[in-house]
Amino acid sequence: MTPAAAGVVVTGLGALSPLGPDVPTNADALRAGRIAIAPAGAGEPVPYRAPWPDGALDAALAAAALPPAATRRASRPVRASLAVAGQAWRDAGLHHGGPDPRRIGVVVAGSNLNGAQSAAAAARMARDPMLVPPRLALQYQDTDHVATLSEALGIRGEGLTVGGASASGNLALVHGARLVGWGILDVCLVVGALAEPSPAELRSFLNLGAMVPTAGPGPGGPFDRSHRGFVHGPAAAAVVLESAGSAARRGAPALARLAGCAVGLDANSQPDPTVAGEADVMARALRDAGIAPADVDLVGAHGTGSPLGDRVEAEAIAEVFGGARPWVNAVKGLAGHALTAAGLLSAVAVVVQLRDGFAHPNPWVRDPIDGAPELVGDTAVTARLRWAVSNAFGFGGFNSAVVWRAPG
Structure with missing residues (x-):
């Protein structure tokens, strides 16, 4: 059975990106064609970046309306996942109730998500091993996103992470659609987690020639002769996939069909x-x-x-x-x-x-x-x-x- 035959629909969206802290602001920026890419500051490992607006993470978490306890001990990447997941959860109306929690799952897109956090811990280790936070044993693992999301939202169905480099987001959508389409789940929360590479990882993209180099005019852009590589734009996003039958039973409108x-x-x-x-x-x-x-x-x-x-x-x-x-x-x-x-x-x-x-x-x-x-x-x-x-x-x-x- 394919997702098409099974009737997998989208009932919720969440986003935190350089374009804004939630889906409405991202939608407005998309329609306006606002470019968030800018030169990086002195001492940064790359020459161009697409930064978040000031206070974006706090605004995204406010839009998610999660209890403060859900984010208190979470790392910054996991807080971003909670922000977009909470937005999508509310957009889908799941905060008012939904299927049996065992029929709700979560798939997180991404691998090697915590490079910056691990690099910071290594620097602490060099100074004094006792400075390494005990929670790093949990937080450096990509599965910390899945576990924290399941705890915050009461999800008890299947959960996993999916890594496929820059294709990870689509692979997570495909896996989520299969879980719903095959009848294993009624609802699957699919989250593209914030990747925070270490400075060395970002520099390696630059040395590989994948990123816009320091020399030359401006960053260019896709499909234009000015293109010279990519610019890192940290983001997290979430989609709630649901069977058409489950959405109909809840009275949740379909935003699109996968x-x-x-x-x-x-x-x-x-x-x-x-x-x-x-x-x-x-x-x-x-x-x-x-x-x-x-x-x-x-x-x-x-x-x-x-x-x-x-x-x-x-x-x-x-x-x-x-x-x-x-x-x-x-x-x-x-x-x-x-x-x-x-x-x-x-x-x-x-x-x-x-x-x-x-x-x-x-x-x-x-x-x-x-x-x-x-x-x-x-x-x-x-x-x-x-x-x-x-x-x-x-x-x-x-x-x-x-x-x-x-x-x-």
Whole structure:
């Protein structure tokens, strides 16, 4: 049984990103095409960043309306997960009651999430081993997100973390949809956790050539000839997936339907993507949803701003969609690259656009690359969007695509 056949719907959304501390502010920034990327300060390990607005985490937690005890001992990444999960939980109406807690699960996207925290602990260890916090034994593990979310929200069904580099968000959505579609769960909370790399990890991306280097004019942007790599944009996002039957019983409106999906590997451990691998998952996701390329109105591209990555994704989109030419945009050009949470933030952006009837702009595009897809321009396109695809690809040959259907 595929998610499409099972009727998996979205009933809640949560977001914390450089665009804002909740879904409404992120939606407004998307529609306006506001770019949050800026030069980094002196002494920072990378030249550009996409910072959070002042007080964003506190504002996101306020929107989640969780009891203070839920966040008191949590690390910053876990507090971000609690913030977006609480927002999505309330958006879905689950704070008023829901299915048996054993029929609710949680999937957290991401791995190696606590690099900055572990680096700080190592520095303390060098000074005095007794300065290492005892709770690090719990908090350095990615599963701390799952455990803390289950405690805060009373979730007693299945829980796990899913890692697939920058494809992690989509992989978590796929696993959550399967758990609901196969009847194992009625509700699955899917969270793209905040990844906080250590300074050395960020510098390694720079040395690899994946990030915008220090020298040169500006950060550039996806699918434009100015592109020179990605900019880190820390974010967390959450989606509540639910069976259509459970949503109907609760009277919870569907914001969108997860209609199809596909994942695959390139059999390649290196960071270079392939047209064949990306085109394959997009084509299979469309078949899983039972639609043709011409039915798709919007593609939320992976779009990191890497010259090789953009060229490969543009060629893969052309191979799959041919003359159909759906609108294409890339949230990373506005909010930066959220690493393992990127697929979830892109999914939230796509669902918002389907729900509200617009395609967000790509205001950085001035000189599109050869073979560029049908990019949205400087202003949002207002239109009735029915079907959308969100892509996420990761180092090591992780390919994924998810198909979404507008409500109604």
